[in-house]
Amino acid sequence: MKTFIKWLLLVAVFSVNAQNSVSGKITDMLNNPLADVQINTPELHRGTTSKEDGTFILKNIPKRKIKINFSYLGYRTVSKIIDFSSENIVLNIQLKETAFKMDEVIISAPFNKLQSENVMKIERLSAKAIQKTGATTLAEGITNIAGVSQISTGASIGKPVIRGLSGNRVLVYTQGIRLENQQFGGEHGLGINDAGISSVEVIKGPASLLYGSDALGGVLYLNPEKFASDNDQEINFSHRYFGNTLGTNTSIGAKLSKENWKFLARGTYVNHSDYKIPTKQRVTNTRFNEKDFKTGAAYSKNSFTSEIRYNFNRSKLGLPEEGIGEQSTSKSLLEPYQVIDNHILSSHNHFFIGDSKLDLDLGYTFNDRQEFEEHHDHDEGEEDHDEDEHDEDHEEEGEGAALRMKLKTFSYNAKYHFPKIGNVEILSGVQGLHQTNTNFGEELLIPNATINDFGVFTTANYSWNKNSLQAGVRYDTRNIDTERHEISHEGDLHIFEAIDKSYNSFTTSLGFKTAITDNFTARINVASGFRAPNLAELSSNGVHHGTGRFEKGNNNLTNEKNTQFDLSLEYKTEHIELFANGFYNQLNDYIYISPTGEIEDEAPVFEYLQEDAKLYGGEFGFHLHPHPLDWLHLESSFETVIGEQDNGNYLPLIPANSWKNTLRTEFDVKNWLQQGYASLTLKSTFSQNNVSQFETKTPSYNLLNFGFGGDITINDIKFSANLSANNILDKKYIDHLSRLKADGILNQGRNIVLGINFKI
Incomplete structure (x- = not known):
């Protein structure tokens, strides 16, 4: 080595x-x-x-x-x-x-082609477009991509859902490396701030060929912001105010680039109080704050380029337990709450060797997750001092943290691009990680463990005329080794037995793209994926306070495997775009959690089981840009997914069908407003009656959203501004994927967001 x-x-x-x-x-x-x-x-x-x-x-x-x-x-x-x-x-x-979107280069695909050239259709959304929606978090913003939803806990915690699959079935990549941050938990969000992100790419379907285990349901690929152009420099300041949570998001960044060297740095601070529902009440302890710092340096010279990036994120997230309790606009956290430190260090390198190329990505992530529940260092009647100081005292060396886990992950990814042979491109690589999880708190959710992954793969692309054929194969192995623990809780002894297991799998993919006519493109893809059981599914043995249930792991679980068929049709002329994306996903040994009817530690007992299942559905829509009304756009999309187990039961946490219609105008006003826009969106979410054993049905609802903004010039001052108003009519509703649904807590009411962005 x-x-x-x-x-x-x-x-x-x-x-x-x-x-x-x-x-x-x-x-x-x-x-x-x-x-x-x-x-x-x-x-x-x-x-x-x-x-x-x-x-x-x-x-x-x-x-x-x-x-x-x-x-x-x-x-x-x-x-x-x-x-x-x-x-x-x-x-x-x-x-x-x-009239339509720019044809962007897709980084998450194997050969970094333009979207129009890719065999697989990959959705892309720019950070600027996300901010225009008025989304509070990045996880909320990506739900504007058809087929993508989120499992939410209040306004701060969101877990991405791609075509009905979530959790460890959706792999997240940031800075070119996989993000590992204890994402197995239902109340564990992304832990990534949208500042310093240039765009989001979503692979909808198994992507295990390129990314290994955990990409069975798809990949969320976050592209970091670009360095400044050669011999340029830039200072950027942005601020957003959120009316519903009285929240702010402030970010400042600086960039400096020469011909060979480039630097950037960005700091961001986010602070929100409890979110308000349409009854004018606030949901207690949904407040949160976040500090984020990103920096990077790049060097390029002839046949070598290298890029190093670092991201530190500290999130403090309130965990709502009271529901509609104490009414306050305070931003100081109440217990229980989480403090999560996330360090991400990555190195991204290219070596050009003749007509071939070697990509080498190295990554190190350190996730420190603490959960605080009760005061252990205060007497019964002692008054609390300033809560912010109290939080800091608790956080020192884990003092007072009922739960603390440290996850360290080293990952590597080497890809060799062979010299192109005619119209054939070939890519081979190795990929893997070494991971350790260590507990420091008085409670235990999962045991101390060591995980090692290794995978080897190859894929090829052949293009001729207006057709492309892409195929690949991969082999992976994962070893999970845990320690034995005996934990005494309220007189009961909980034993975490040691586990030493290995999981392996072959995965394949085959795709074909053809231009049937100059305006009509078809894509057909079939791919297999796999996911090894995670630590929680194998070894849980105690109350998970985030879900309010006693969870029992099952160390007899086997790999989840799936095969998905995708058909994508796209018709595009100068004035109209039509698309239809259909899929069928067969899952073998799908892992799910089910109630046993027992009670332990005053909580209902749930255990992990396996059953074959299937998901099917798709996304359909159009974009109309009528002539000669060049300023007018009408966009419509419908998305549906149905998830069923082979035993006849429906899968849990499947998003309801939805229909989104947007009327958007684009305009310039003399010399002071450029690239102006105004939009009105009606999103209709249908009732969800196909529910699992421990879910309840969710009624339908309609939300009306408005957006307005553009680039403004006043004298010599230039800046961009945007105003968004979500849920304008202050509609009372509960999303089917809200974790607060079981307590009958409504989702957020009207939220008016004002944002400004200065470039100096």
Whole structure:
């Protein structure tokens, strides 16, 4: 291994010093110059923008074939593969207007192609689009993607659901590495702030071929914000105010880039009080606050690029137990609450070796999760002092934490791109992790454990005419080794037996994309996935206060495996876009939790079982941009999913069918408002009557949302502003996936959000 690393460093140090560059001019179809066009090289993670006269230059490009993308809002993306066999290339580009979204490069796919070129349809949503929705958290914001929902606990905790699958069945990637933060718990959210995120990509379906175990249901891939363009610098300030929670989200970032070196840093602070329901009452202890810091540095020189990023996030989350209890707008947490520290360090590297390429991603995450329940250091009648100071006292060295778990994960991912042979691209790689979980609190949810993963895979893509065929195979193994624990709780002895188990699986995928006509594209994909049982499912033996039940693990559980069939049809002309995405997902040995009817430690007992199951449904819709009303857009989408066990019971936590209709206008007002927009959205959620054994039915409801904003220029001051009003009519409703539904607690009422963003 040491020899291999030294070889990589030699490649970096002794790479050729040719100063290859590409320059040119970008215009529209009438030869008018276009400024601020984004010029990006996905392989190099570098880019620049065009000047006022449309000219651009990008230097220090390795001597090989490189794909360069030219993208600009309102215009079709142009992608060019350039052979840098000579040092200086001159390239002039014309962009054609389009009413629909930019054709973005998809990073989560194996070959980093444009969305229109991908065999698998992957949804993408920019951070700017998420913020326009007025979402309180990132998990809430991604629910604007058709087929994506969230299991929520109040306004602060959201767990993504992709086509009915959630928890450890949805893998989250951030900074190019997998996020591990004790995500097995029902009240455990993402732990990622949306500041410093440029976009979100969602793979809907098994992606185990590229990502291994836990990607059985799909992948949520978070792309970090880009560095500044070459020889540029930028300071950014943003602030959002949330009327419902009296909350704020303030972020400031700075970027500095030279031709070879790039730096960025961003700090964010979030603070919210309890959320208010339409009855004007507040749900006690749904308050939360968050501190987030992100920084990064990148270096690129000829045949080597490297990027290092670090993210620290501290979240303090109230856990509602009283429901509608003490009414307060205080932002100081009440017990019980969680304090979660998340450290993410990643290294992302590319080595260009002739016409081949080696990607090497290394990651280290450290998750420290504490849960505070009762005061153990106060006398019965002693008055509490300032709660913030009290929180800090409790957090020192875990003092007062009833539950504390530290999860350390080292991950690696190496991918080798073979030289392209005609129209065939081949990618092979190895991937794995080493993980330890250690308990420090007086209570135990899961035992101390060590987990090791290793996987090897290969995939190939063949393109001809307007068709693409992609196939791949992978083998994975996972070993789980736990310690034996004996925990005495209120006179009862709970024993966590030691486990030493290994799980392995083969997974495959096959996909085909074809352009039936110039306007009609079809994609057909079939893929298998797997998920090894997690620690909670194997070894739980006690009351889980976040769910209010006594959970018993089952160390006889086997791998979950699934096979999903996807059919995607897309018809697009200059003025209308139609899409239909259907899927059928067969799950073998689906793991679920079921009540036994017993009571232990004053809580109902639930145990983990397995049963074959299936999910099926899809997303369907259109986007109309009528001529000559170029300022008008009408978007409509319907999504449905049904989940059933083979024994006839319905699966739990399946989102209700929904229909979303948006009327959006785009406009400019003289020179002071550019890229202005106004939107009105009606989201109709149907009743959910297909419920599992321990769920209740949920009635239908309709929510009306409004948005307005744009880029504003006043004298020499430029900034963007947006106003959103969600649940305008203050509708009383309960979402089927709300964890507060069992207590009859309503979801959030009207929420008016005002946001501003300055670039200096």
